[in-house]
Amino acid sequence: MSSLPTSLTGAAAPGAPESGAATPGAGTQPPSSPPAPVPPAPVPHAAPQSGPTSGLQSVPSPTFSPLYQQIKALITRSLQSGEWKPGEMIPSEMELASRYKVSQGTVRKAIDELAAENLVARRQGKGTFVTTHHEDVVKFRFLRLVPDEGEPHYGASRVLECKRLRAPAEIARLLDIRTGDSVVQIRRVLNFSGESTVLDEIWLLGANFKGLTAEKLTEWKGPMYALFEAEFGTRMIRASEKIRAVPADETAAELLSVPVGSPLLSVERVSYTYGDRPVEVRRGLYVTTRHYYQNDLS
Secondary structure (H helix, E strand, C coil): CCCCCCCCCCCCCCCCCCCCCCCCCCCCCCCCCCCCCCCCCCCCCCCCCCCCCCCCCCCCCCCCCCHHHHHHHHHHHHHHHCCCCCCCECCCHHHHHHHHCCCHHHHHHHHHHHHHCCCEEEECCCEEEECCCCCHHHHHHHCCEEECCCCCCCCEEEEEEEEEEECCHHHHHHHCCCCCCEEEEEEEEEEECCEEEEEEEEEEEHHHCCCCCHHHHHHCCCCHHHHHHHHHCCCCCEEEEEEEEEECCHHHHHHHCCCCCCEEEEEEEEEEEHHHEEEEEEEEEECCCCEEECCCCC
């Protein structure tokens, strides 16, 4: 079984200039005065056809979403714009109902869905708050590694490198950007209970993470996603993962202190922010001798 590489090759050297835009051509002469309009001929009503029609373009039927979904979209837009920041309380259901001119029941149903997606959290007797990656309910959504004994906890991060370069083709495809666009690459090891357990290779959109350095990552105490949220205004909303078993190559074996060929769990993740926009590709190699990967399905 072949191992996923712990680092990608083929990236162009940083700082390479991009080709400039094409120069507009010379303008054309203005057309002569148009002829007088001719009234269109009436279009006969045709019977509906079940099969495809040659030469005609079908007109899509209008789609309508339930009212609570529309309110949910409006609240999400306010979250994305930063009107209500992580950790802040959002207006009450009554205030939102007045703002959007709908019933409180409609607002409540919209907030129920946002709470189910961990975008907001209700606190009894206090109100509804924008969730943050500092909270356990959120940060452990993205850290699925659980110890065989004891409670889940966040490991200590040892940053190996953090550099800005141009996106190789595969990473560009996953991030929905052009090959050669600016990205930030991070390599780090996560230690749990003093043991090297996870080797991460992370690729981030360069435009979202200007000023991110190895020093800033090292100084930060807490989940990396909390840093992205607090310092760079980028919040991870959801992620898609591919998981497989691979043998440790020489680089992974050395960094994770395991024999070459040892079984590792490979997890490739694409993380998305608001608007379902991909902002991170993460490839992790996990030692599972004292941990397991837990995924809750609903």
